[in-house]
Amino acid sequence: MIYKHRSLLKKLICLILVTCVLYKISHGARDVLSTFLPFLNRVPSKELFNSLSWSNNQCRAVFPGLTKEIDEAVARALYHLCWESSFERYALCIWSLRFCEAILLIVIKERDAILHQINRAITTSPEPLPDTVFAFSILDTIRENAWCFARSNDPKVKGNYWVMPHFSFWSWPKSFIGTMDEALSKIDSIEDKIPWSKKIDKVVWRGTAWFNSIGNTALRPNLLATTKGKTWADVEILQWETNADSAKNAIRIEDFCKYKYIIYTEGLTYSGRLPFHQACASIVITPPPTYLMHNTHLMRPLFSSSLRLSSSSSKDRTKAHSDRRWLKRYKSSEANVVFVDPEWKDLEQTVMWLRAHPDVAEGIAKRQRKMIAEVGYLSQASEVCYWRSLIRGWSQVVEIDEKVWGKWDGQGIENGEGARWETFSLTGKANWA
Template identity: 60%
Template sequence: MERFYLTIKSSILQTMLTVLHQIHRAVTTSPSPLPNTIFTFNILDSPMNNSWAFSRSNDPRIENGNYWVMPHFSFWSWPVSFIGTVDQALSKIDRIEMDKHWTEKIDKAVWRGTGWFNTVGNKDSRPSLILKGKDKEWADIEALNWTTNGDSAENAIGIEDFCKYKYIVYTEGITYSGRLLFHQACASVILTPPPTYLLHQTHFMRPIFSKTFLPAREVSAKFEYDWTTRWPNTYGLSEANIIFVEPDWSDLEETIMYLRNHPEIATGIAERQRELFTRYLSPASEACYWRALIRGWSKVAEPHYEDGGWARWNAEGVEDGEGMRWETFSLLGKVPQN
């Protein structure tokens, strides 16, 4: 009998396992039992319907979507040398923020990333950003020079060291970028085009658009998105915790110059961001979110077995061949072939 074996790329297997480790941690530390359920999760950048994913589109034209957003895999670990785990990064960021007052931070906008890794709706995003910041005194913007098969980069910055800068530029990847949650722990101003994909914590963002600072400036008409449908709520200077700039970065320099001239606005935005997001990036909040996700999903996704449902699973379980213990799978990284 001929057999076929699926070889899984190590990075994909790692990401898959981080998700399962997160779920296991949330389940085993839950103060009360969680409901039984069967679920599907997707670790690719583009979310799939009727499954858990790291992000979802905020395009209102997508109808009948059933996308369930789960916490990013870095809450367990992001195995590159300059990132690591969320809780480790938060501890390092705490020390930086304790030692650096706003006036002591580097008065530049910082960005690192893969230059060609662009979002679907804005394929020139990163190249345009790199060009916009080239040789500018206000910018520390560079494409990463990757080495050792993508495990490290010559010009990388430790994820916590972004917090040493006053301004952090965020770019989406093909859909989202997992770096956002780390940047949100900083008392720095994030400058980004309006995101087109949402993570599990982005609904706490309270944006103010750059046109608020630059009312006489023409808005770029290059992009088809109607930002008011994706981000219908904008906030005032006393509430905002992030700044949205034009997708072509045409107003990036002007926005930074405005913030330099109005440090009270910049510090307010930065402090509100850090104060809010550090609460929702804690290990306790992450585990709490997982439990809420499981409870909510189980209410609409409970399977209906014809042969007894959960009672049969509870009675026979893995002994009946319908799976294997997580502890065993976490060691093997695979299920039995037979």
């Protein structure tokens, strides 16, 4: 009888222990599921993409590969952020996240858009972010040890480069562009109304002819020469007016999506139009980009040289496939962009090939829009996710000398340098000793 009671007691104890373990596991799993439940097995809703309060885990789960540029920059060696005598082109900022406050050490008047973007990402973060000092450049040229809009993707170019989101994610104050979220909404409307078969069957481009890439100084003149008088092209030089604020022949940024093919040309380095064009269910046609923005690496190129165009020799195809900047190739069933010859020599033949293969062409266009727009890589959520990762990543590797930069103690910077962001955003001035 005693044996039976002991056996029953053991079973009871085991049952209690198992119940406790299962309870703990279920509640732990429930905590995990509560974090990711809105995103499981489906693309988040537009409402979620407009949310600015995603955790770091949610950001990485929903936007895989978004922080590739940051992760690679962090992998490089530690370095010391030094004071430079020629900082007239850069702004240096000290951010204190414990108090949700920002101190700005402004050397010059900077694009307010970048500062607004950073402030928005910080103040809406559901998790604490580290204090740090950083430099950023608003120029098209690229600078080491500073946040820039792009970097060279030439593997021969070595250095410490950090890519930040473009200012257009706040606003691009041109009459035919505006804010990113407005443009995306208008693009959604166009894509809902105009199927691929009804889009204008031409390549489209507007731009300034003389503003050419440092890596391809004849990029735009060659494009104009190649498309001149062609019935398959709607390519024009912008006729600027009102101090370059608007142009007589401009096309609103969303209206590019009404065309089947959109030509992308880099500027001095990058061009800020690329994200807007990628939101369209149209085919972006471009020479292989020589500079990467923060999400350009999401391109999956189909090289024109792989299409067996009648005008392409085997030598040309071999040369294109040896491009050291874009080593990975994609099949036509996987691609979301088309790369053509840097001199546009095969542009017409590529367009004719795409016309002759409408199913392939439509697939490329739809994959582009799905990758960039529909799954949220241009959303406000994605943008603040990237900024926060940039702050975290940068703070891991930069070494700050507080004797040089001062120290924020919650009541102000030690020696009176800088100004609160709230004040600077209104006055545009900072006390700089």
